[in-house]
Amino acid sequence: MEHARHVFRAIILLVVVVAVVSIGRGFLVPKSYGLHGAYRHDNVKEQMEVRAPRHGGAAACAACHAAEAEKRAAGAHKTVNCEVCHGPVSRHAADGKRIAAADVDRSYLLCARCHRKVLARPEKFPQVVLEQHVKDMGADGPVEGKICLDCHHPHSPTP
Amino acid sequence: MDPKTPTCPPPSAASEGAPDGQASRRDFLQGALRLASGAFVLFSGGALAAGLPKPGAPGEGYDWSEHRYAYLIDTQKCIGCGSCARACTAENDVPEGFFRTWIERYAVSTEDSHVDSPNGGKDGFPPLQVGFEVTKSFFVPKICNHCKETPCIQVCPVGASYRTKDGAVLVDGERCIGCGYCVQACPYGSRFILPETHTASKCTWCYHRITKGLKPGCVEACPTGARMFGDMKRDGDPVRHTIEHDRVAILQGHLLTEPQCFYLHLDKEVR
Numbered sequence: 001m002e003h004a005r006h007v008f009r010a011i012i013l014l015v016v017v018v019a020v021v022s023i024g025r026g027f028l029v030p031k032s033y034g035l036h037g038a039y040r041h042d043n044v045k046e047q048m049e050v051r052a053p054r055h056g057g058a059a060a061c062a063a064c065h066a067a068e069a070e071k072r073a074a075g076a077h078k079t080v081n082c083e084v085c086h087g088p089v090s091r092h093a094a095d096g097k098r099i100a101a102a103d104v105d106r107s108y109l110l111c112a113r114c115h116r117k118v119l120a121r122p123e124k125f126p127q128v129v130l131e132q133h134v135k136d137m138g139a140d141g142p143v144e145g146k147i148c149l150d151c152h153h154p155h156s157p158t159p
Numbered sequence: 160m161d162p163k164t165p166t167c168p169p170p171s172a173a174s175e176g177a178p179d180g181q182a183s184r185r186d187f188l189q190g191a192l193r194l195a196s197g198a199f200v201l202f203s204g205g206a207l208a209a210g211l212p213k214p215g216a217p218g219e220g221y222d223w224s225e226h227r228y229a230y231l232i233d234t235q236k237c238i239g240c241g242s243c244a245r246a247c248t249a250e251n252d253v254p255e256g257f258f259r260t261w262i263e264r265y266a267v268s269t270e271d272s273h274v275d276s277p278n279g280g281k282d283g284f285p286p287l288q289v290g291f292e293v294t295k296s297f298f299v300p301k302i303c304n305h306c307k308e309t310p311c312i313q314v315c316p317v318g319a320s321y322r323t324k325d326g327a328v329l330v331d332g333e334r335c336i337g338c339g340y341c342v343q344a345c346p347y348g349s350r351f352i353l354p355e356t357h358t359a360s361k362c363t364w365c366y367h368r369i370t371k372g373l374k375p376g377c378v379e380a381c382p383t384g385a386r387m388f389g390d391m392k393r394d395g396d397p398v399r400h401t402i403e404h405d406r407v408a409i410l411q412g413h414l415l416t417e418p419q420c421f422y423l424h425l426d427k428e429v430r
Contacts, residue, residue, distance in 0.1 A: 003184065011191055030334075039321035043331040047366045048221070054250050055368075055379050080382040084242045088249045113283035114240040114382070120264045120284065120296040121238045125383075 054090035055083050064093070068155055075156035085110060085154065111148040221370050226325040227391040228364060230375075230420040231398045231407070232300050234429075236385035239264060239298040241280040246380035248281065250365060257351045259362040260302040260377050265428055266293045272428050299429050300386060302377070303328060303349035303362035304410060304418030311341035311350060319359070326391075326419055327366050332358045346411055347418075364388070 032041035061082040062069035072078060083089060085104055092102040104110065108130070117127040130143040139146065152158075239262055247253060247260050262280030264287065266273040271291045277284065280298075287296075305328045312320045312328065319334035320341055330341075330350075335358035342350045342359060350361045365375035369388070373379070378388045389398020401407065401423070408425040409418045422429075 007184075007188065007191060033318070036324065037321055038318040040318070040331050040334055043321075043329065043333065044223070044323055047329050047363060048370045050367045053365075053368045053371065053373055055246060055376050057373075057379060077382075079384065081380055083246070084240075084380050084382055088246070091249075109283065113242075114238055116283070116286070118239060118264075118284050118286055119266070119293060120287075120298050122235060125238050 052090070054088040055081075056089040058082055060089045061086075063096070071155045077154060077157055106147060106149055108143060108146050108148055110154070111152065112143075223323060223325040223370075225392060228305075228326045228369060228419070229389055229391050229398060229402060230302065230305070230364070231387040231389065231401055231423065232302075232420065233385050233387070233423040234297055234299050234426075235424040236383045237262065237298040237300055238383055238385075239280060239284045240382065241283050242380040242382060243300060243377035243386060244279050244281045246376040247362075250368075250376035251363075253360075254354060257353075257360075259349075259360075260300065263299045263301055263429075264296065265299060265426065266296045267426065267428050268292055268294045295426070297426065299422075299425075300377075301347065301349075302420055303345075303364075304347055304416065304420040305362075305364065307417035307419065309416055310344040310346070310414075314340040314344040316340065323366075325370075327364050327369075328361070329363055329366060330359045330361060332356060332360075335359050346414055346416065 030040045030042065033039065035041040058069060058072070058081055065082075069082070072080075072082065086092070086102040087104075089102075092098065092100055112130060115126060115128050117129040121127055130146075134140075134143055134146055137151075241262060244258060244260055244262060247258075251259060253259050258279040258281075260279075261276055262284075263274050263276045264280070264284055266287060266289050268291050271289075273287075273289045273291075275284075275287065284298075305322075305326060307322070307326075309322065309328055312322060316338065317334050317336055319331045319336070320328065321331070322328050337352055337357040337359065339352055339359070342352060350359055352358065353360045365373070365377075368375060374388050378386045387398045387401075389396045389402075391399050391402070393399065402421050405423065407421040407423060409421060410425075411418075411430060
């Protein structure tokens with residue numbers, strides 16, 4: 001046994017290294033790491049619950065605004081979701097109660113974003129050369145100051 | 160005295176083993192090494208098994224192995240209104256100046272082409288003047304392609320980027336060290352570093368929505384149906400049907416990243 005002493009030292013050292021590595025690993029590596037690949041699996045659940053959905057869709061709006069929803073669904077804007085213009089429902093209502101006004105951009109941009117004549121838009125999509133339209137209506141001044149909503153009703157628009 | 164073996168007994172004695180039943184040095188060393196390596200496996204394996212929860216679905220009421228999502232964009236339907244990008248910002252708190260999705264406008268002639276995307280298309284597009292005669296012009300919505308063989312995951316040094324079983328490429332903000340390798344690795348420019356947390360961020364296909372059976376915010380907002388979202392594992396899914404039966408294109412196919420965003424009516428100019 002006299003000759004084996006240095007071997008025992010090596011074994012003790014090995015055991016200490018193994019213990020330090022395995023204990024250190026337990027602290028440093030997240031619990032769910034490696035379950036389904038080289039990532040922390042718990043994050044999948046965190047991503048699922050990162051926040052409640054904010055856009056509720058047209059049905060969520062119709063729960064309170066049935067008349068407006070019907071009007072929209074029957075008109076040319078039936079494919080345009082309420083929240084496209086009014087913003088996400090979560091800003092406006094919570095638990096079925098109104099918490100804030102749904103802010104609408106009432107400037108000409110509300111309509112111009114979709115209907116201003118731009119070359120890249122599909123040809124068949126209804127488009128207006130704004131400058132010409134203002135002139136045709138007998139108005140003057142720049143397009144920027146005009147408000148389409150004075151004449152056009154976005155819930156059931158007519159050309 | 161033999162200078163090569165000053166203190167040890169002759170080699171023959173060691174290899175034969177001690178006659179009185181005690182282990183020789185060689186046997187002892189071999190045994191010790193086997194024992195040590197065995198103990199190491201036992202230790203590390205035991206530590207792993209003790210700390211691990213059972214592998215399975217990520218959340219209650221949702222089985223991610225039953226879904227594999229895909230995204231479909233019909234560029235002919237896009238009117239460049241920017242509703243998708245605005246909805247994305249509202250749904251995901253994307254900071255000003257950064258984009259999880261955006262719209263590009265192409266103006267093309269046989270000789271020349273021009274691409275622009277003012278504020279990612281969030282405010283719509285003004286009429287465009289370019290220095291050549293445009294023969295065709297169109298919008299192309301862009302988004303993370305959620306590639307099957309994605310370089311962004313391959314380059315991540317800390318395992319913060321990963322692909323879920325249902326097909327979404329996500330970033331674990333807790334693990335991310337903000338090195339930005341993935342931002343450079345993505346050939347589609349889909350990733351960015353969040354200014355507040357200094358971690359990588361990107362489109363998640365609104366993972367908090369799709370796992371509840373809802374559509375991503377951008378698809379929900381699109382007024383013309385240019386953006387579509389579907390499930391390749393669901394029978395009768397219209398997006399699945401289109402991808403399976405129609406002529407669909409992907410972006411930068413030569414890079415072999417296997418994008419899961421498919422395009423209808425894509426022009427050769429689009430990268």
